[in-house]
Amino acid sequence: MKTFAMMAIGISAATLAACSTDVLPRERGADDELSTGVSESELLTLLTPEPGAAAAEYEASTSRYRLFGVQISQVPGESFATLAETSTWATRNLRVGELLGRNLRVTAITSEGLELTGGVSARVLPVGQDVLLRIIRHRFDQAAVHRGRHHWKVDGGAVAQLRSRYGLGVQTEQVTLFLEPAIRLIHLQAEGVFSRLGFREGDLLFSMNGKSLTPDELGAVADRMAEQGSTVRLRVFREGGLHEFTFSVEAP
Amino acid sequence: MRTYQVHIPCGVAGLLLCGVALAALPTKQSNAGDSMSQGSGANGWPGDHVELSWVQGTSSNVYSVYMRYRELEPSFTQQPESISGAEMVGGGNNFAAQAARICAQEEKPQHVSVLLGANDVCNRPRSSSPDATETLYSLDTWRNALRAGLDQLAACLPAGSKVHVLSFPRVDFLYNAGRAKGFWCSTIVWPTAGICRIVTAETQASRRAQIGARINEYNEATRAEVSLYDSNANGQNPRGVHFLSDWQGSIEEGHSNSSVGTYVFRAADINGTDCFHPSVLGQRRLACATWATNPDGAGVVSECFQ
Numbered sequence: 001m002k003t004f005a006m007m008a009i010g011i012s013a014a015t016l017a018a019c020s021t022d023v024l025p026r027e028r029g030a031d032d033e034l035s036t037g038v039s040e041s042e043l044l045t046l047l048t049p050e051p052g053a054a055a056a057e058y059e060a061s062t063s064r065y066r067l068f069g070v071q072i073s074q075v076p077g078e079s080f081a082t083l084a085e086t087s088t089w090a091t092r093n094l095r096v097g098e099l100l101g102r103n104l105r106v107t108a109i110t111s112e113g114l115e116l117t118g119g120v121s122a123r124v125l126p127v128g129q130d131v132l133l134r135i136i137r138h139r140f141d142q143a144a145v146h147r148g149r150h151h152w153k154v155d156g157g158a159v160a161q162l163r164s165r166y167g168l169g170v171q172t173e174q175v176t177l178f179l180e181p182a183i184r185l186i187h188l189q190a191e192g193v194f195s196r197l198g199f200r201e202g203d204l205l206f207s208m209n210g211k212s213l214t215p216d217e218l219g220a221v222a223d224r225m226a227e228q229g230s231t232v233r234l235r236v237f238r239e240g241g242l243h244e245f246t247f248s249v250e251a252p
Numbered sequence: 253m254r255t256y257q258v259h260i261p262c263g264v265a266g267l268l269l270c271g272v273a274l275a276a277l278p279t280k281q282s283n284a285g286d287s288m289s290q291g292s293g294a295n296g297w298p299g300d301h302v303e304l305s306w307v308q309g310t311s312s313n314v315y316s317v318y319m320r321y322r323e324l325e326p327s328f329t330q331q332p333e334s335i336s337g338a339e340m341v342g343g344g345n346n347f348a349a350q351a352a353r354i355c356a357q358e359e360k361p362q363h364v365s366v367l368l369g370a371n372d373v374c375n376r377p378r379s380s381s382p383d384a385t386e387t388l389y390s391l392d393t394w395r396n397a398l399r400a401g402l403d404q405l406a407a408c409l410p411a412g413s414k415v416h417v418l419s420f421p422r423v424d425f426l427y428n429a430g431r432a433k434g435f436w437c438s439t440i441v442w443p444t445a446g447i448c449r450i451v452t453a454e455t456q457a458s459r460r461a462q463i464g465a466r467i468n469e470y471n472e473a474t475r476a477e478v479s480l481y482d483s484n485a486n487g488q489n490p491r492g493v494h495f496l497s498d499w500q501g502s503i504e505e506g507h508s509n510s511s512v513g514t515y516v517f518r519a520a521d522i523n524g525t526d527c528f529h530p531s532v533l534g535q536r537r538l539a540c541a542t543w544a545t546n547p548d549g550a551g552v553v554s555e556c557f558q
Contacts, residue, residue: 066400068341069393073386078379082341082393089348089400091341128396146344148353149335177444178298178525202446239375240447240528241287241336242298 035061038136045119046102050138058102059142062134063087067125070109081106081114086130090146101135143196144247152198156249159193160226166191168222172215175204177237182206183215193222197247204237225249276412277325277548278362281318283307284350284401285334285367288538292336293529300336306530306538307365308332314535317365320543331357339375340368340470341389341397348400355408362413364405365542367512369420369470373463374448384459385466387450394470395477399488402481406489416546417478419471419499419513424451424464430527432519437527447528468502471513475499498545498553509554512541 038058043049050057068082068091077095084091094106100116108115113126116133125131143158169192172183182204188195205213208221209232224232225247232247283289291304291314303309308330309316321328333353338345347368354364372389379386389397398417405415426448430437442452454460475497480486482495489495501507503514521534530538540556543549 066396068396068400069390071386071388071390071393073379073381074383075379075381075386078381078386082389082397084346084348084397084400086400088344089346089352090344091346091397093342127392148349149345150337175444177441204445237298237445239337239371240445240526241292243336244299 034063035059042136046136047105047118048099048102050102050140053138057139058136059139060134060136062132064130065125065133066130067114067127069127070111070114072109072111079109081109083114083125088146088148100133101137101141103136104133140191140196143193144198146198147248150243151246151248154197154225154232154247154249156226156228156230159197159222159249162191162193162196163222163226166193168193168218169196170194170199170218172218174215177204180206181212181214182237183213183218193225194218197225200238202238206235206237206242209233276362278321278414279325279328280359280361281307281321281328281330281363281365282354282357282361283330283332283334283365283367284338284347284354285332285365286338286371287336287529288370289332289334289365289367290336291535293523293526294532294535296523296525296531298525302332304532304535305334306535306542307334307367309535309539311532313532314539316535316539317543317546317549320539320549321363324548331359331361334367337371338368339371341372341393342375346401347397348404351401351404355404360408360410360413362410363548364409364413364415366401366415366417367420367542369467370423370448372470373423373467374450376450378450378453384450384454384462388463388466391469391473395473398474398477402477402495403488406481406491406493406495409493411491412494414494414496414547415478416542417474417495417497418542418545419474419497419511420467421512421515421517422464422467422503423448424460424467425516426522426528427451427454427460429517429519429522433522433524433527437524441525441527445526447526465504467513468504471499471511472502494547496545496547498542509557511545511553512538515541515557 038055038060040055043055064086066084066086068084070081073079080093080095082091082093096106098106104116104118107117113124115122115124139158140162144152144154147153169189170185171187175182175184185199185203188201224230227249230249234245236243236245289305289307291301294301294304303311304314307317318330333350335345340347376387451460478495478497481489498511500510507514509515523529523531537556541553544551544553
């Protein structure tokens with residue numbers, strides 16, 4: 001048992017050391033993303049493992065990240081750090097306690113940078129420098145992957161599994177905006193289908209593939225998102241703008 | 253790139269010195285931007301209306317940058333990359349992501365307009381601290397996001413191309429413009445649609461002014477960065493792409509109506525449906541003002557806003 005624990009600590013320390021200490025020169029290629037499997041022993045180091053999930057349901061990817069900056073607030077919990085993944089330039093605003101994948105947690109945000117902790121080790125990512133991070137994700141975490149502009153690739157199988165395990169994970173209310181009925185998403189649960197598909201608190205859904213939606217039709221939206229080969233076009237009002245989001249349900 | 257002859261009126265003596273000036277005109281433009289560059293809601297209907305965009309529009313009611321270039325160069329084309337909801341910093345369609353898409357275009361543009369920033373402010377939650385700006389991106393964050401895009405454009409655009417990085421409007425003034433527009437803006441539309449609540453729900457003028465001051469700082473930081481790239485003082489632009497900003501200084505420093513970022517949008521400049529996006533008149537003013545600071549363009553910015 002002691003040997004096993006030592007091995008787990010060793011793996012987690014090695015994972016973090018490999019990811020966050022490498023401050024890279026700009027000359028190195030931007031497309032150095034590397035995806036690998038996750039070993040059974042590595043599962044022991046995960047901070048939030050998916051209950052009952054086997055190693056084959058996880059994927060580890062090593063990518064280059066750049067901390068754009070931090071915003072320090074006097075109010076506890078309001079400080080945040082903006083981290084960009086440089087192959088797509090997609091960013092996340094991270095707060096203390098939030099996870100990066102299943103293996104790294106934000107443990108501090110200071111003027112020095114962003115502190116990530118995985119297993120027993122912690123390292124600080126400095127502002128403006130590129131680092132390699134090895135992130136372990138479960139299949140559910142990638143149920144919808146952004147493909148640029150307003151387009152997402154959806155893993156229909158993952159959506160179906162999420163639905164049976166966690167449900168839609170959203171409450172709704174009907175509102176009228178611009179003289180049209182819409183569904184406002186409220187109280188999204190992080191594990192639920194709608195949160196995993198990238199929907200946010202306050203999103204207003206008007207229609208799916210040209211047809212108006214009512215609150216009791218959200219299940220139909222999830223059904224379509226689980227149908228291999230289907231394309232779902234949703235008219236969504238988010239953050240001040242009306243957008244058409246396209247979800248292509250493809251094989252993972 | 254074609255050459256375009258600009259005949260400058262010269263006196264007899266001046267003719268010897270002045271003659272005919274030659275300036276290179278682009279044949280293709282692209283742009284990075286948000287819903288403002290998509291003409292969203294300009295005609296009062298929600299959603300994109302690109303024909304009414306200040307940069308890519310085809311409507312004579314707006315007289316866009318694209319149309320102005322077409323008058324000078326009939327074969328002028330465009331391949332826009334702006335997208336509604338985009339930020340300078342955040343999300344998957346930020347400036348760096350749009351710059352990557354511009355660089356991926358088969359035929360590279362020789363002119364790129366950049367207008368981003370409003371969503372960086374409007375998408376942030378309200379701060380519960382005495383400092384209303386504590387939920388906004390820091391200046392470091394802004395600069396690094398800007399650099400991530402400018403680095404790519406400097407590396408991929410043809411030498412001599414122009415990148416026109418515009419200051420963005422003071423969204424803190426939206427509060428007054430919407431109230432002047434009609435009671436429905438502040439009582440129905442803004443709360444129901446969640447429009448820019450960091451300012452539209454902020455009743456204290458002093459806190460809105462704090463946000464306005466941060467916008468000035470973003471615009472000033474943009475000018476400083478753009479200058480570093482243009483001169484290659486940072487070593488990131490060895491191929492000689494021309495970078496320029498329209499920012500001259502803030503309203504508070506006495507530079508009212510000198511740039512996009514120093515125009516105080518009024519009721520007529522925003523549409524009456526979402527009480528947020530520029531109306532056709534607002535888009536026309538943007539087109540006029542950006543053309544006035546475009547090195548290929550003409551006009552006086554302050555006259556565009558009268």
